[in-house]
Amino acid sequence: MDIRTKVHASxxxxxxxxxxxxxxxxxxxxxxTEIAEFQGAYPDRFFSMGIAEQNMISFAxxxxxxxxxxxxxxxxxxxxxxxxxxxxxSVAYSNLPVKFFGFLPGITTPGGATHQAIEDxxxxxxxxxxxxxxxxxxxxxxxxxDPVLAVDGPVYVRMLRGEIPRLFSPAEPFALDRxxxxxxxxxxxxxxxGICTEEAMRAAEVLRARGVGVTHLHVSTHKPxxxxxxxxxxxSARHGVVTMENHTIVGGLGSAVAEVMAEHGxxxxxxxxxxxxxxxxxGSRPYLMxxxxxxxxxxxxxxxxLVGQDLGIQEEExxxxxxxxxxxxxxxxxx
Amino acid sequence: xxxxLSTPSRPGWVEAVARTAAGIRLRVLEHTVAHNGGYxxxxxxxxxxxxxxxxxxxxxxxSRGPRIPPPFPGxxxxxxxxxxxxxxxxxxxxxxxxxxxxxPAHYALILYAALVEAGRMxxxxxxxFNRDGSTVEMIGAEHSxxxxxxxxxxxxxxxxxxxxxxxxxxxxxxxxxWAFLSDGEFQEGQxxxxxQAAAHYRLDNLGVYVDVNGQQCDGRTRDVMGLDPLDARIExxxxxxxxxDGHDPEALDAPARLARDGRALxxxxxxxxxxxxxxxxxxxxxxxxxxxxxxAEREAYRQCYETMRDEASRG
Numbered sequence: 001m002d003i004r005t006k007v008h009a010s011x012x013x014x015x016x017x018x019x020x021x022x023x024x025x026x027x028x029x030x031x032x033t034e035i036a037e038f039q040g041a042y043p044d045r046f047f048s049m050g051i052a053e054q055n056m057i058s059f060a061x062x063x064x065x066x067x068x069x070x071x072x073x074x075x076x077x078x079x080x081x082x083x084x085x086x087x088x089x090s091v092a093y094s095n096l097p098v099k100f101f102g103f104l105p106g107i108t109t110p111g112g113a114t115h116q117a118i119e120d121x122x123x124x125x126x127x128x129x130x131x132x133x134x135x136x137x138x139x140x141x142x143x144x145x146d147p148v149l150a151v152d153g154p155v156y157v158r159m160l161r162g163e164i165p166r167l168f169s170p171a172e173p174f175a176l177d178r179x180x181x182x183x184x185x186x187x188x189x190x191x192x193x194g195i196c197t198e199e200a201m202r203a204a205e206v207l208r209a210r211g212v213g214v215t216h217l218h219v220s221t222h223k224p225x226x227x228x229x230x231x232x233x234x235x236s237a238r239h240g241v242v243t244m245e246n247h248t249i250v251g252g253l254g255s256a257v258a259e260v261m262a263e264h265g266x267x268x269x270x271x272x273x274x275x276x277x278x279x280x281x282x283g284s285r286p287y288l289m290x291x292x293x294x295x296x297x298x299x300x301x302x303x304x305x306l307v308g309q310d311l312g313i314q315e316e317e318x319x320x321x322x323x324x325x326x327x328x329x330x331x332x333x334x335x
Numbered sequence: 336x337x338x339x340l341s342t343p344s345r346p347g348w349v350e351a352v353a354r355t356a357a358g359i360r361l362r363v364l365e366h367t368v369a370h371n372g373g374y375x376x377x378x379x380x381x382x383x384x385x386x387x388x389x390x391x392x393x394x395x396x397x398s399r400g401p402r403i404p405p406p407f408p409g410x411x412x413x414x415x416x417x418x419x420x421x422x423x424x425x426x427x428x429x430x431x432x433x434x435x436x437x438x439p440a441h442y443a444l445i446l447y448a449a450l451v452e453a454g455r456m457x458x459x460x461x462x463x464f465n466r467d468g469s470t471v472e473m474i475g476a477e478h479s480x481x482x483x484x485x486x487x488x489x490x491x492x493x494x495x496x497x498x499x500x501x502x503x504x505x506x507x508x509x510x511x512x513w514a515f516l517s518d519g520e521f522q523e524g525q526x527x528x529x530x531q532a533a534a535h536y537r538l539d540n541l542g543v544y545v546d547v548n549g550q551q552c553d554g555r556t557r558d559v560m561g562l563d564p565l566d567a568r569i570e571x572x573x574x575x576x577x578x579x580d581g582h583d584p585e586a587l588d589a590p591a592r593l594a595r596d597g598r599a600l601x602x603x604x605x606x607x608x609x610x611x612x613x614x615x616x617x618x619x620x621x622x623x624x625x626x627x628x629x630x631a632e633r634e635a636y637r638q639c640y641e642t643m644r645d646e647a648s649r650g
Contacts, residue, residue, distance in 0.1 A: 044505075047501075047536075048535075049532060050528075050531065050532070050535070052528035052531070052532065054490075054494070054524070054525040054528060055494045055497075055528035055529045055532055058491045058492075058494030058498070058525070058529075059494045059495070059497055059498040059501075059529070059532060060498060061484075061494075061495050061498060062495035062496060062497060062498020062499040062500075062501070063498040063499075063501065063502050064498075065483075065495070065498070065499060065502075066498070066499055066502030066503065066506075067502070068502060085488050085491075086491055086494075086525075089485045089487070089488045089491055090484070090485070090491045090494070090495055093477065093485050094411050094477055094484070094485065095411040095412050095413065128410070129411070129412050129413075152413040153412070153413055
């Protein structure tokens with residue numbers, strides 16, 4: 001599998017070159033959010049705001065009112081936990097184009113409960129005027145900035161950093177409110193987001209070999225949640241629906257899917273794979289994914305419970321799956 | 336009401352500020368009696384500050400807001416193209432003109448009364464105050480006359496004003512950015528965050544007038560959470576603090592004439608929350624919101640209103 005390093009760092013510099021209205025705000029996590037390169041390239045468009053997120057976010061609103069597009073960078077928890085009132089009253093109510101880049105989603109950090117953003121999608125999804133996005137691979141990190149800028153209003157992005165796999169073809173950029181259809185099958189509909197999609201792809205591959213047909217959708221727009229391909233895939237699932245997210249099962253992708261199913265009267269089972277209304281703790285990503293049931297094995301168990309049989313899949317089988325960047329199976333017009 | 340105190344040596348605008356301040360108190364008292372409640376003490380403390388700002392200190396263009404405020408246009412959003420802020424009442428922004436943002440949004444009625452007295456809104460607009468479907472809301476919102484932000488959650492307006500000040504500094508605008516704060520907002524951590532940022536970015540185009548009335552919802556500020564020495568604390572954070580008599584128009588305007596020195600300016604206006612309505616003294620220590628305890632109390636305030644009105648009409 002192709003692994004890319006510090007994708008956002010170089011991409012942002014290139015993207016912002018001819019966009020003088022774009023400014024970047026940092027709360028003392030410049031290297032940690034991959035904006036040191038931007039600071040070096042455009043020092044007059046980089047504002048260090050110190051460890052003071054509430055002021056940073058209201059201050060960004062003031063810049064936005066004067067025609068700038070502030071890209072606020074820090075760890076996700078320090079955005080939506082530290083300054084939710086500022087997000088709501090200074091930015092979201094007024095529908096200002098402040099763009100939030102929240103790093104360390106879910107259990108992607110060994111930093112423990114204070115650093116792990118496990119309920120950010122739930123919180124930000126509930127804020128009117130807010131668009132909520134999540135990156136799942138290098139291609140999405142590389143191509144999310146145009147759609148973020150195009151949104152008329154504030155955007156919250158669950159951002160990845162460091163070493164990131166390329167799961168999706170660079171020819172298929174991030175598209176707002178469009179899912180990626182990664183496989184089709186009639187038994188189970190599986191929706192995954194963020195780093196869970198790589199795990200889900202491994203599981204889906206092995207499940208196919210066992211004769212379980214899986215329609216697998218990758219979700220990168222949490223709000224709005226209006227792609228017709230979602231309802232279509234939910235309606236076609238013979239045994240039921242599984243969601244998988246690096247987030248609490250309360251209020252995130254699983255809840256959004258449950259809302260769609262209930263509103264359309266789809267009387268099917270739904271299994272939500274994610275943090276089961278619990279905080280996590282500090283540890284490595286593989287350890288945390290296994291401990292909290294966010295890995296391919298946990299997904300296989302959930303799907304086994306839906307189809308009503310032990311599928312007899314072993315961990316070695318899942319680990320042996322070789323993943324290459326895929327093209328979406330979605331119809332071209334759906335992009 | 337203070338016309339008899341004037342002396343020939345005082346400039347004409349000082350007379351006008353006194354008349355305007357009296358008008359603000361009268362209008363807010365009238366509403367308080369009519370609606371059996373209101374933010375009356377804030378009118379008493381801030382009437383000269385707002386009058387001085389509108390008549391003398393601020394450089395604003397003529398109002399472009401409707402003489403009678405329009406109805407609520409719906410909340411802002413990508414689909415609402417009819418939404419307009421209340422900033423139109425402060426005129427068209429221009430590089431050489433000032434901007435003005437009132438932070439404590441519960442001062443809304445006082446700000447509306449000031450707009451009326453300053454000739455920026457018709458008196459009939461006040462009849463919509465706190466009426467369903469109106470923009471003339473009890474707690475001023477972004478669409479309310481004279482407002483451009485959501486200040487109802489305290490301390491956020493100054494941070495936004497600082498962002499605007501930085502943007503204007505980058506553009507080379509000569510106009511300044513002014514904010515009006517209540518002293519209670521210095522209990523919020525965010526206020527100190529923005530002062531440190533204003534010092535870091537040397538935002539001397541940012542100025543703040545603070546109504547230091549020493550009062551808040553629970554009672555006296557010194558009992559709720561003391562702020563003294565506020566001037567020294569502000570200076571320690573890198574801003575320039577100037578303390579003035581908050582009822583003296585010339586003293587209020589003077590700090591704005593100081594040569595800028597790289598620091599944000601904070602004018603601490605020492606005020607009396609009962610000024611002009613001595614009846615309020617009986618309600619100490621709780622002055623934040625007046626809700627009459629009895630018909631007799633309401634009647635006393637009604638008589639006070641009539642006396643003040645008659646004095647004003649005699650000029």
